[in-house]
Amino acid sequence: MINFKKASEIALNSAKSKGASYADIRIVNTEDENISVENGASKLLEKNNSFGFGIRVIADGAWGFASSSDLNENNLKKTADLAVKIARASAKLKKNDLVLALLSKTKDSYRNPVQIDPFTIPLKEKLDYLLALDQLLRKTDGITSASAFMDFRKESRFFSSSEGSQIEQMLIQSGAGIEATAMKSRREMGKRSYPDSNGQYECKGYELINELNLEENCEKIAQQAKALLSAxxxxxxxxxxxxxxxxxxxxxxxxxxxxxxxxxxxxxxxxxxxxxxxxxxxxxxxxxxxxxxxxxxxxxxxxxxxxxxxxxxxxxxxxxxxxxxxxxxxxxxxxxxxxxxxxxxxxxxxxxxxxxxxxxxxxxxxxxxxxxxxxxxxxxxxxxxxxxxxxxxxxxxxxxxxxxxxxxxxxxxxxxxxxxxxxxxxxxxxxxxxxxxxxxxxxxxxxxxxxxxxxxxxxxxxxxxxxxxxxxxxxxxxxxx
Amino acid sequence: MISKGKALEILEKGLKYSDADQIELLLLEEDFYLTRFAENIIHQNMGRADHTVMARAVLGKKLGVAVTNKIDEDGIKKVVKDAIEIAKNQKDDPDFVLLPKSGPAPEVKGFYNNTHNFSPDDRAKGVKIAVDKSQKNDLISAGAFQTETDVTAVVNSLGTRQYFQETKANFSLTVSKDEQSGWAQGFSREVKDINTDKLSQIAVEKALSSRNPVELPPGEYTVILEEAAVASFLLFLAFLGFGGKTFSEGRSFMKIGEKITGDNITIIEDPYDPVMKSMPFDYEGVTKKKVVLIENGIGKGVVYNSYYANKNKTESTGHALQPNNTFGPYPKNMLISPGNSTLDEMIASTDKGILITHFWYINYMNPMKAQVTGTTRDGTFLIENGKIKSAVKNMRIGQSILEAFSNVELMTKERKLCPQYGVLMYVPAMKINKFNFIGG
Incomplete structure (x- = not known):
């Protein structure tokens, strides 16, 4: 694959040669891993990878943006050209030329602190843990539905602008949660989730899963879901x-x-x-x-x-x-x-x-x-x-x-x-x-x-x-x- | 845009890389363009080209899903290998039987060159019409003009081969100034059918009519819901109860053979209705079926994918979502049977009521009763003695959709195609009695 710095030079030069007064490119690779279990069975085990680039330009004083998943020299030029063409169309309906607040140029990199890369933990270990949580939730009589999930993301972002900035970032995020539902006569439902209805997500690694103490909260939320039916x-x-x-x-x-x-x-x-x-x-x-x-x-x-x-x-x-x-x-x-x-x-x-x-x-x-x-x-x-x-x-x-x-x-x-x-x-x-x-x-x-x-x-x-x-x-x- | 031959060639190659018991490959390609405007200028304007392949591998009763947007040979090999590797780590799902096998779906024309070839300049021209009309009336316009071309192709190791290309054009705008606001939206497979002048005129007229809005107390009113507001209610019913998953888990309000709404309500999921021009198969390649959901107020059926069909000992209706979605099957082309009235007649028949253009932020309060809240937006009017008397400040509703659909007095003969959150709905406007507002 083409080097990102080289790719950014091609894109930014191409945009400038077509008349852009400002241009930036973001090259982003997102990897997701989603695991969810429901009622004793695994419902989703998925890995998802999306890679591509987006070029943002100012031409004739207005914004244009074009993006593509195919990172190669021809497509970088084609996409930069399209971004400029789109900007020129935007300029047909503008009041004033765009002005950006000043920003000094930066060359830097950033990684969020992570103790355990969640992508190094075997899928089987994660799945076994979720199924154990699901079983704990269903131990309480009257629970009609239980679920547990984990969600991990690793995203690398490369940013380069015509002002000379070049920034590389790597972010790792983790999330997990559990839920128990009790039903009565198809009309009444008691539902409890932990830590929240979306679970909890943080910019952390697998250490978050240990910090959430999910297993210690299974019985409590299951009992509460059941109790809600008569609350x-x-x-x-x-x-x-x-x-x-x-x-x-x-x-x-x-x-x-x-x-x-x-x-x-x-x-x-x-x-x-x-x-x-x-x-x-x-x-x-x-x-x-x-x-x-x-x-x-x-x-x-x-x-x-x-x-x-x-x-x-x-x-x-x-x-x-x-x-x-x-x-x-x-x-x-x-x-x-x-x-x-x-x-x-x-x-x-x-x-x-x-x-x-x-x-x-x-x-x-x-x-x-x-x-x-x-x-x-x-x-x-x-x-x-x-x-x-x-x-x-x-x-x-x-x-x-x-x-x-x-x-x-x-x-x-x-x-x-x-x-x-x-x-x-x-x-x-x-x-x-x-x-x-x-x-x-x-x-x-x-x-x-x-x-x-x-x-x-x-x-x-x-x-x-x-x-x-x-x-x-x-x-x-x-x-x- | 990827051709049928090329798409199937890529996916069939993927099948050859698999040593799983069964495998399914789904290809999605998009060529997406959107011009947004606000404060009478174009402020965001974009294009995006992407393609995604999703692989679902089956080993006995174990399933693994992998997704990539790298569709060269290495990318396809990897996504198939990943899906199999994931399946190996899976646990048995006792309710899984087999991937579905489907013959070719009927031919549906959903692709139109005039939309596919629409340029950024063309969209800017459409936006200019809205901006000029708004400025002429001392109003401010904001909106979006979207055109896109999508390709979906599905193959599996059981012989399923499906391919569909479609175009979509969607124009919406809000015209406003201070407390005045008006909204309109148009959707078509053919961008040439989007009349930006007419839509802009509707939004401008609503904005001009909404000067000096009065505040009404909460309580029960007769309302007239325009089509977009009806569609928001229908969408929520689908979300809460028309899918085989919510139904089989007992979380749906649907009860087959029992009274669900008023006698005058018939709701059908029909991707083959001529207005829809929609994909005739689902994301696991099963040819879609027309499903009567509610007929004359009686619950008749829900939609299924192969998994929930197996679980409920019935057949898939062709309503699977993408394999990495756990929401379950979902209707995407719903119609409500029309009445025989007109909007003017409904207004004329109303002694006191509220005309609602559309809703904002509908969310449930009690899902088992399909009870929702949300606010009115961009054109709410007080009707007195058969005429629109004044604008009304936005109000918050607190209403069971099922009760509302049980109190429908009149519906329009004309219907409108309303796209909301990936679902197309063809619905009439409705006059509904005893509609509850809980706040201003």
Missing amino acids: KDCPSGIKALVLDGAQLSLQIHESIGHPLELDRVLGAEKNFSGTSFATLDKLNKLKYASDVINVVTDPTYPGGLGSFGYDDEGVKAERKDLIQDGLLVGYLTSRETASLVKTSSNGSMRAEGWGNIPIIRMTNTILIPGNYSFEDLISEVDDGIYMETVSSWSIDDNRENFQMGCQIGWEIKNGKLGEMIKNPTYSGNTVEFWNSCDGICSEKYFKVWGTPNCGKGQPGQNARTGQGASPARFRNVKVGS
Whole structure:
């Protein structure tokens, strides 16, 4: 195969010779291994490899992008030419020439720290472990369906730009989870997952599987799935709400991360993913949340699923404030959007694989932990509900109005957890909700939860993001229907 | 675009590299183009050429799947070898019987040169029509113009040989300003049938009509769902209950022979309906069958792949997804039988109600009851005394789809083809009573 540096020279020279004022190429190789078992049988054992390159150019002041899975000299030139041709078509409908925020040229490489390369562990060992978990789940009477999965990814990314940057990265990510379901009379279902409904994903190696302690949680979630069949319905009313880290991770993702993507704020996703209420005029003015809320974007966080060395524009990963003491102070940016607000990019441009245009995506969106113990958080609630594990979610296209459902809940009465609740739900308005937060658990309870399937863009791109959260408490929230 | 001869030659070579008991090879090729626009400019514009081969190897009751996008001789050899190696590490799946054997599927024409040859300049021209019309009305347009050519070929060691080429053209736009917003979408196998002027006009008119929206309290209303909103509900029903996996695991609302919806609802999975022009076989090469899902409100059937068909002692209906998917079989070409009304007649017959253009972020609240939430979007209007009175601020629904489909008073005679998440649906607009909103 052609050397990547040579390939990048061919592509970038070809694009420049056709009139591109800027060009970059990403050559990406993604290897996935997916293993899942259900009810005592292996349902999927798969290895997946996708390799290709994408060339992004600016010509006549507008963007063009073309990509292909065939890396050879002729095709590099052909694809670069196509990218320029596409850019020229874009230029027919532009207002101003594109300007990118300045970026100094970089030559570097990055690998995320990994103790055990998951691709060195024999498939049989992984499968045996999952089948053992599945058996443990089904040991509880009344469990009608059980499943367990593992998912590993190794992705090499080579980036080179006409500005002289050249960056090589290798990322290894691992994920795993278990689930138990109990059914009653085809109308009632109790479902429990661990660690979350998507399991847990991190930028780690096979060591994550050992850290998750899945086997120790099989009996607990199976018993809970069964108990949900006879649990009481979620009461309706305005109550205090305590969320576990997994659900709070989703709440951060949907109602802080997405609204602060600057491309969305500027209307780029209007036709599909939507817009954002957090418009530019609200920067440094909007009291987004209560004083206890501090949120950062941090692709440097060790092990976070949204961690990397450089984004897909070659911008170095860095931690930046989004919300400080409740005040909106920042957005997720690209070089293009950063230039519009006269700042530098904070490295949030990411593409799925080689065949998609980088767009602004969350990295690790982290809610800084507070000082509470979980017991103290609960003890200050007279009448409320504690909810655990993502089940269902929906938020409007402006990211203001949401409805969330969890797998399980418990009443909180006079400072103590009480009866179990099935299908617990809550709803609210983003700014009101975050301003109602009056307590966050400490670092001891903190985890960066991995979301392996964040969707955005057209064609839909899947991104892997992390959200840092520890359990938190909200007052006067509408719960139930 | 890869020809039938070349595609089958590549895959048949793969069969020869295998010493597994059985092997299946699936080739997918895409030539994908998309022009996105927002704020009245083209802001993302792309092309992608890719091909993927998936190998599924069988050793007794053990299955292994490997996927690659390297389709030269070495790539094919490796993917076959990997699939066999994976199968060797597998455990027996007692419910697996055999890979399916299928004769050639009927000929369906799904490929059109006018779409295949559509250029970036052609797409820019289409976008310009939308932008000009929006600007003329002091509005802002955003949208996407997509054209693609796809090839699917399947072979297996039992003699199955299938090949299909298809084109797709999809144009959608949202026209807006402040609280005003309007949306429209068109889909066709032939891009020449996409009328960007007409679609832009619909979106502009909706945006202009949605000035000064009023806020309505949550509660029960009569609603008129335009076709895209109906399609979102249908898609969710398919997701929750029309597949053989959810059905056999007891997670589906479907009960064969029992009342599921109102008498006036008939839902059919029919890839051979002339509007569909869809692939006549599934990803394991089985020729697709027409399946009546719900007939006059009664549950009639669900769709199967070979695995769940074996498990349920029935025949595959040709609805397998790709072999690396564990979701189970899924309908991809659904139709709802039409009524005999028109949108204007439905509005005229409504004393008080809400007209909904489409939904956003539908997700389930209680899957066993097909109860979902989501919001209205880009054109929600209050109807009073048979006329549209004003725009309405977006509202959040909390509604069982089955109950909604039990309360359908009228449907349009005309239907529209709605593509959503890889599924084509040909559906009428519906007037539905007792529809529940849970918030603003």
